[in-house]
Amino acid sequence: MENKCSLKVVSDKSGKVLSGTAAILHATSREGGFDAYMTKFAEKVAKEALSQHLDEQRKPRLRSIG
Numbered sequence: 001m002e003n004k005c006s007l008k009v010v011s012d013k014s015g016k017v018l019s020g021t022a023a024i025l026h027a028t029s030r031e032g033g034f035d036a037y038m039t040k041f042a043e044k045v046a047k048e049a050l051s052q053h054l055d056e057q058r059k060p061r062l063r064s065i066g
Contacts, residue, residue, distance in 0.1 A: 005020040009027055018026050031037040 005023070007023045007027075008017055008019045009023045010016070011018055011026060012030070028034045028037040031040060
């Protein structure tokens, strides 16, 4: 049976590849818990979105005058 979960992590202690719920639990505990994990994730996404938005705003809007 093929594993359908795309999230995979390697356990720090055993070196075992974890996937699915085990991978989520490992990743969140490594970051200090679910709340800390989600806060860091949200901050990263917001910074990337803001950076992309500012880059788009800096581009001059050119139009032809005819």
